[in-house]
Amino acid sequence: MRTDEIVVIGGGPAGVSAAFTARNRGASVTLIDEQSAIGGYLRWTLSVQRGLPPQLDGRRGFEVAEMGWNVLYDSGVNVQLHSTAWGLFEDNVLGVVNPESSYQLKADKVIVASGSTDACVPFPGWELAGVMTARAALIAINVHRVLPGRRVALVGNGPEAAEVREAIETAGAEVVAHFSDLARFGAGGEGVVEWVTQGGERINIDALVTVFGSQPDPALPLQALAQTGYSELSGMHVPLRSATLETTSPGVYVVGDAGGLCSTAEASAEGRVAAEAAVEGDDLEQALEQLSETRSVERAAELSRLRPAAAAS
Amino acid sequence: MNLNETVSRLPDETQVCRCEEIRAADVRQAIAEGAHTINDVKRRTRAGMGVCQGIFCTRTIAALIHTTTGEPFENLAPMTARPPARLIPLAQLAAAEE
Structure with missing residues (x-):
């Protein structure tokens, strides 16, 4: 069976940020995306993106996607396109298919950034x-x-x-x-x-x-039996997550829209937090601080309710 | 747009689950017969068992149960998630590496 330290599912802003952060901490990282290019929803939107690092801020979605692509390739992340992670099983084993092959991939930590679907x-x-x-x-x-x-x-x-x-x-x-x-x-x-x-x-x-808006797509963490709670802001149940975005399935993190609808800036900041936590990096505190700056009061209040019981306090 | 109001006045013959072609009437009947969770409705009607695995219909089913029984959304957990999460050819799975 193939193995890797960190496997990220989804190459939108949350997944790219998670993969890039983990790779920069020296981890070996695979990123899986079912599309032909990374960028997630940014690939098909012309809307201007705010709250991003200076070199990306104020650019249109598809431009941010292209720049993220270049940064990610240069970083040494193993990017697998046209690849669908269709199952998440015990011990963080993923089922993956692409047009040429079908394989299992076992990860020390899985960061799910599978985004949203249209409601x-x-x-x-x-x-x-x-x-x-x-x-x-x-x-x-x-x-x-x-x-x-x-x-x-x-x-x-x-x-x-x-x-x-x-x-x-x-x-x-x-x-x-x-x-x-x-x-x-x-x-x-x-x-x-x-x-x-x-x-x-x-x-x-x-x-x-x-x-009719979007809705989170947390199918993989739900397959891994992560506990959920109802999100009023997203209009459906989402996985419960600790402050560092780990679900009740050990080693499975959820970031970006898959954990509850959020802005591009918040998705990116969530990716960074989960990656720092997953590789036990030195900048977790700073990443958490940056994340809190991207969140509205309403959203922060809801997320503090949607914590696993052990971490609720 | 208010989802609860919209599903309350949904015509009986309108499909709720497109993949399995399950109508609002089928879901309403299942609820009337005691299916008060999303999984109950899924088992009785096949809603959510098709290609999209409930992505299209879960929120509608939750709203139909909620507006009929008053069950809070907190208690209406999503249907059991089963692999595969996406439509994939069986031939590809069969050719899987060890």
Whole structure:
């Protein structure tokens, strides 16, 4: 069986920060990501990122992703792309597949930075082809340069809706309708979405983008039987974590959105804390201080409730 | 948008779990018959047993149970997480190294 000291799952801001920090402390580190490049959600967002180190701060998401990629490769982290960590078993053994091989990988410490998925809320017609979430639309346009439709409708609000709208219009398609909520809302069509309505007349479309926010994706720590608690801020259960972000499964850490929705700066700071703790580095106190500066009062209060019982005090 | 309000007025015939094509009516019936946890609903209806392993439907099922029974979300733990976490070809698993 392959082994490594530190295995990081996910190459978004939290995972890259964790891998880089652990590697700089002299640990041998493998980072696994199912995508074709590291960067996580930063790869498909044009939004400006704040609260990051000076060389990254104020840049757009995809630029931060590219710079993180270069830094990580130069650091000597073993980066495995197109690789899916599909299982987390006893004694921190991971099941990993990539297009060429399938193997088990045993780690002294696992740092899970598996991010989030888009939240889905059902409505009549949401199962039709041509109905997609915000990130599906942004990946299609910003990463693959593919238009999801010519006449697009949006449902949902907030900065992400504005970003999707801008991406669609910049790419040359039309946003023909924008609904703010799901009251009396429905879509229909023969196998593919052809129209939407909100109680009135039908509006003809060829794609519908839903913008309902994100939700943590902690599947691997849950497989490892990590205890959970309900996060009001994330709208679902998340793994309980110590102050240094270790779950109730020994040696399994969770950082970034997978542990509860957070900003890019907070995700990055969490990655650093978990890595310092995992390798017993000298800068844990400083990393914890930096992390606390990224957290809102509300978020800090919730996280102090979502601690494992032994560490609650 | 309020998820509880949205699921309360969800039409019976609307799908809640797209992977297994489970309708709101199926979930409501399971709850009426005593399935008051997410795992109970999963076992009775197959909701959450498909390709996405509950990523799409878990929050909806939790809200349907909560709005029907008043059970707090704190008590509505996620469905048991089983490998694989992603859809992967069986042939690849079968070819695994030792």
